Amino acid sequence: MKRFGWLLFFLYSSNALSAGEVEIPLLAETTHLQAAIGRVLDFDETGQSTISSDPCNRIELSDMMLVTEDDKLSVGMALTATTGANVLGACRGPRPWQGHLALKLTPRVTASGLAIEFVPDSIELSRPNGGSDLLLKPVQLIADALLLPRMNRVQIDLAGPLNSLDELIEQLLGPASTQEGEQSLVQRTHIARLQTEEAGIRAWLAFQVRAFDLADQVPEPTLDASEMAQWQTLEDEFDGFLTTIISMLARSTDSPVLRLELLAALLDARYAIAEALTLDDPSADPVRELFLTSWDRLRPLMGELEGLEIPGLEVDFRLAAFMAGGDALRALDALGPEYGLEITRDGLRRLARLLLAEAVPPSFTPLPLEVDPEFRELFGFDDKQVSVFTTAEFSRQIAEGFRRTGSWLLPFAYADEIPPAEALRGVVPRLAILDEYLDLVARLLEQQASAWLTENDRLPDRLAERLDPLVRATAWKESCWRQLAGSPSDPQVLRSPIGAVGMMQINGRVWRNVYDLDRLSDEVDYNVNAGIEILTHYLIDYAIRRGEHEQPGGDDNLIKATYAAYNGGPSQLARYRREDTPARLRAIDNEFWRHYTTIKAEEWPDISSCYAVGN
Incomplete structure (x- = not known):
């Protein structure tokens, strides 16, 4: 199985040599060269x-080691050589020669510019004691005859x-970047030069693109409603693209930490997409910004994957090609707007195909919205869906009867007989019932937090008492303890x-699957349980x-960090x-912390911060 530890692109050292000319460095590590x-x-x-x-004539090799020396590769191996002749059906000759072989190779770019080859400079043999040896010359001849033809075939083909x-x-x-029928890619991607260093061989991939005159560009008209809807569909397409890629990368590793960091990149991108969809700026290019930001997050994570054996990606350097594609787009964007870089649906599919080959779907939209148990398990969520308290059928019927009568006070009179979630079904908080309503919500939040602690043992014991005020304060800051409005x-x-919807203000775009x-x-208890699982x-x-x-502030920091990520x-x-x-976000965090400390002290949050109540 091929390994990908050798392919490390260094994005921030990409060079724009002249107008439209880009170089991206690629490092072929010594471990990969040795494997080749x-x-x-x-x-x-x-x-x-x-x-x-x-x-009757053979060599046995073992204990290979490879290092770089100046502009060459030095390959050392233990060697046992057997020489002789067939005499009457049996091999006759001296005892096998044992020693060390040192091979010098000079890397160079092939004439096509699409591969790296290694030219053998010399093969040197030596004994451990360094003395003279009568058999050295015949062994040298055999080594030259058997090894040199093979070494001439060593290549790293990137075509x-x-x-x-x-x-x-x-x-x-x-x-837009094509002029008079000419191709936008003036000089196709090729290996421009090589540089030998301690870690391996750095190859510089170069390409050149054609710019167009911005003065001749006709300003784009403002998007109409139909075009804006298509633009939002492109954001959906990017969401689907990113989800597909990150899920595939997560499946390729058994590292829980790496999976969590991949999930973090996906969630942050989805948060950003949700924000972008609210922008009313036809001149903005949110998909481009989303791609660049997400790529900067994913790039180092994929660098960690390069050193791992990845089933399904060992064919045709798929991971390397995908990373090179993203790096190339990053470098193209840095050239400036005159090169007309545009993230399109077809472009996203073509980039994905570098990694997934023919497994790329015809479209990443419409986005699947149903719960995906495999996705949940992949990223460390419980293999069962969010648990909710079951409710007896008669309780549902009672609650339905209350709603049919139009009485919003009756459910509270029976609050001890039916679960809080049922009593709250269909209820919009009003001043006339506010005390009873808030009591019910407090019971619901306390029950759900307690149930989570009963069913899970992942939270350190010292933090168990902090979960209930964390849940209550989050729900208060996010929704004023409301599932419904109107x-x-x-x-x-x-x-x-x-x-974002409901008591815990959970964004379905972010948390789909x-x-x-x-x-x-529809279900306040399901909403609350989902919020507790996210918290x-x-x-x-993440926080722990x-x-x-470990920062100044101790365990209080964990609560502050958890809410900041939740928000x-x-x-x-x-x-x-x-x-x-930013001051706006700092104010949000400070207000949450005031609610948390108040609730933790077993007091009610500031009701007037959400509801117009008198003295």
């Missing part, structure tokens, strides 16, 4: 090889990935401008794992302690 030589020399899984020209990169670049530059006769689920979107709106996910898998409690995504985890946090 081992394949040509037929090394087996035990690290040994036997090469022969006839039964397939580089051709795919060319197609991707032309797709995303689009017709008039009592026509209650509607509470919905934020970016689409993880939760049932209809139940988030504990951020608390345990990343050591927020804005995993990238916001440390915003509560960063000096560059």
Whole structure:
């Protein structure tokens, strides 16, 4: 199985050499170079090889080591050589010669510019004691005859990935950058130069693209309603693209930490997409910004994957090509608007095909909205869906009867007989019933937090007492403890401008595949349980794992970090302690903390912060 540890693109050292000319460095690590030589020399899984020209003349190789020296590769191996002749059906000759072989190779770019070859400079043999040896010359002849032809076949062929990169670049530059029928890609992607260093061989991939005159460009008209809808569909397409890619990468590793970081990148992108969909700026290009931001998050994570054996990606350097494609787009964007880079549906599919080959779907939309158990399990959520308290059928019938009568006070009179979620079904808080309503919500939140602690043992014992006030304060800050809003006769689920719903204000776009979107709106207990699962996910898998409690402030930091991530995504985890946090977000975090400390002291939150109540 091929390994990908050798392919490390360094995005931030990409060079724009002249107008439209880009170089991207690629590092072929010594471990991969050694594996490539081992394949040509037929090394087996035990690290040994036997090469022969006839039964009486052969060499046995083992213990290969490769290092770089100046502009060359130095390959050392233990060697046992057997020489002789067939005499009357049997091999006759001296005892096998044992010693060390040192091979010098000079890397160079092939004439096509699409591969790296290695030219053998010399083969030197030596004994451990360094003394003279009568058999050295015949052994040298055998080694030259058997090894040199094979070493001339050592190549790292990048033709397939580089051709795919060319197609991707032309797709995303689009017709705007093509002049008078000429191709937008002036010079196709090729290996421009090589540089030997301690870690391996750095190859510089170069390509050149054609710019167009911005002065001749006709300004784009403002998008109409239909075009704006198509633009939003492109954002959906990007969401689907990113979900497909990240899920595939997560399945390729058994590392829980790497999976969590991949999930964090996905969630942050979905938070950003939800925000972008609320923008009313026809001149903005949110998909481009989303791609660049997401790529910067994913790039180092894929760098970690490069050193792993990845089933399904060992063919045609798929992971390497995908990473090169994203890096190339990043570099193209840095050239400026005159090169006309545009993220399109077809471009996203072509980029995905570099990684997924023919497994790429015809379209990433419409987005699947149902709960995906495999997705939940992949990213560390419980293999069962969010648990909710079951309710007896007679309780449902009682609650339905109350609603048919139009009495909003009767459910509270029976609050001890039916679960809080049932008593709250269809109820919009009003001043006349506010005390009873808030008591019911408090019971619901306490019961659900207690149930989570009973069913899970992941939270450290010292933090168990903090879960209930964390849940209550989050629900208060997010929704003022409301699942529904509007008039009592026509209650509607509470919905934020970016689409977050219900008591815990859970955004279905962000958490699709993880939760049932209809139940988030229709069932307050399901909504609360989902919110608790998200809070504990951020608390345990991110805040604790990343050591927020080790910062000045101790365990209080864990609560602050958890809410910051809940409110804005995993990238916001440390915003509560960063000096560059915008004042708007700092005010949100400070208000949450006031609610939390009040509730933790077993007091009610400030009712007047949500409801118009008198003295």
